[in-house]
Every structure is written in structure tokens, then in C-alpha cells.
Amino acid sequence: MKNNKKNSFVMGSFYELLNKDVKELNGIVISLFSVLFLVGVGFISYTLTSNSYALFGDSLTGSKIIEVEASLPSAVDTIIAKVGIDGLVEETHPATEQLGAVIDYRYTGANPNNYVSFNNELWRIIGVFPTDDGTGNIENRVKIIRNESIGDIAWDDDDINDWSTASLQQLLNSGDYYNRTGSYTSIGLTEEAKSMISDSKWYLGGVGDIDNTNYDLTSRKYYEGERGTEVYSGHSISFIGKVGLMYPSDYGYATGGGSTTSREECLAAVLYDWELYSDCFNNDWLYDSSNLQWTMVSYSYDSDKVFLINASGTALNTFAHLSIAVRPALYLSSDVMITGGTGTSSDPYILSK
DSSP states (O other), rough: OHHHHHHHHHHHHHHHHHHHHHHHHHHHHHHOOOOOOOHHHHHHHHHHTTTTEEEEEEEOOOOEEEEEEEEOHHHHHHTTTTTSSEEEEEEEEOSSSSSOOOEEEEOOSSSSSSSEEEEEEEEEEEEEEEEEOSSSSSEEEEEEEEEOOOOOSSSOOOOOOTTTTHHHHHHTTSSSSHTTTTTTTTSSSOOHHHHTTTOOEEEOOOOOOOTTTTTTTOOOHHHHHTSSOOTTTOOOOOOEEEEOOOOOOHHHHOOOOSSSHHHHHOOOOOOSGGGGGGHHTTTTTTTTTTTTTTEEBHHHHHHSSEEEEEEOOEEEEEEESSSSEEEOOOEEEETTTTEEEEESSSOOEEEOO
């Protein structure tokens, strides 16, 4: 009889212990499933919102449990990764008087997929360039240009080819275009657009030869001159600002060449003679058959001439007071990201900070 009571006691203790362990086990299983559920909800929320942070929390109290950073690559990294795609090429340049030896990345060809939505408009990516922020710090930045002109405007009303004081520079960097006022209330820079750009050093080196022939100025020669120190006496060799224009070298290096004249042959040809090489300008997305286009570069032997790209595809200089098509260009801040789009005109890249 005593043994039966003892056995009953033992069995009861065993069942009680087992029941306790099962309850604890159930609690652990329930807790584990709860964590997995919250992580799953957080992951789905992150995926749907494309946020840079995934927040996992209690849906009832809103308390944060875990924070996971999932940063997106910069626009610079996104573009460089596309070398060899859509006409994006890598270029190596020797040191110049104002800039050391660098590697940059440029879109080439008649119509590459380099469209980007900026300022509620279509712009296009010239490429990625080592860019001085104005303090001597050099970092890779994306350079873009407006797809269409903002109008025919004088480079400088007083016919002086110094960009640092030019009337067009003031319009773009501190005047009505920059402030979206006056005649530019619909096409000037928005506050969102301005938040994506910052100061950059624009090289103002000029080019020229004493007989005004332009006969030796290839794309490479322009590149070296733009970053050189040859300017008309007393004029600036650089400018710190946000908005500028394309360089003649930007235009030259954008060619993809063709079956008759290769890209290398185009780069070796004098830009003044490009009208003789239809493969060069017809396969250059910066070429505009309907307009003359201003560039940043001055003719260094005179105080009043600036280089342009004409509708025949050549580069030559003319007087700064003339009204010629303006396509603003700028460098995006290095922290800008590409968060969508495929780069086509109908599905341009989407920018975000």
C-alpha cells in the first residue's frame, strides 16, 4: 500500500514536471514564431517601401525591436558598374596644369541610355569625373546636362570671356535661373534639384593659337587646355560654383565613331574639321543639328571670344555677346543615389538623396 502511494506520488510529480516543461517549451516555440513573424513583416515592409532602413517592431505598441541598415550604392558606383554597357567607356588622362592624372567614365554614341529625371525634366549623364569640391578635396561625381536648351542667351553681355564674371554664369548660379524667378519660374532649378548639387571647381583654362585657325585642337588638346592655365591676361583660371556648361572635350569624347571613321580616329581629328567626318558628329549624343551650343571654354588670345559647337558638328569660337543655345550642366553631390529607372528617355533614372 505504501509502495502504491509512493508510486502515485512519483508519477504525479513526473506528470507535473512534464506538464511544466511542455508549457515552457510551448512558450519558447510561441516566442520563436513571434520573432520570425515580426522579422518577416519587417522584411516585407522594407521590400515594399525600398527604405534604407528595415524597422522591426511590435505592431501594437510600435516599439522598435531591431534596426537593420541596408544602404543603397551611390549614383557614382551604380554608373561605374555599367562600363561596357550602353556606350559607357573608361578614359585615362595624363596630368594637366590644374589636375593630376585621372580616370573618368563617359557615355558615348548616338543615343545611349543615359537619361535621368532631374528638376522635373529630362537631363542626361555626361559621365563620372574626379571633381574638386572647391576645397581641394577631389571625389568622383556624376556630371549631367539638360537634354534641351533653356534658350538662346549671351555668354556675357559685355563681351568679356571670363566665366567667373560672365552674365550667363550669374544667371545660372545666382540669378533667375538658379532662383526659379523672372523668366525662369517654370524651368529654373527647384529646391529639390538644388539639394542634390553642391559646389564644384570648374576649370576655365582657354585654348587658342595666334592665327585663330583652331587647326590643332583635338578632343584631347581641348581637355588639356580646359584644365590648363592659359587664359587672356587677368582672367580667372577656375571658378567655384554649382552650374556651368559642357566643355568642348565633353562633346568630343561623347562620340562613338562609326563604320567609316572609328572613335579613335574621331578623337585624333581636329574638332574644327568634324564636319568632314559624319561618323563623328552623327554618333555623338551631345550634337544638336538644330542649334549652336555654348561651351565653357574661352579663346585665350582674345578677350571677347568663346568656343561653341555648331550645327555642322564642329567646334569654333565666336563673340561672347551673341545669343546662342544654353544647356546647363552640373555635378551631382556624391551622396546622390539612383533608385529607379533604366536610363531610357521613357524610363529615365530616378535620383534620390
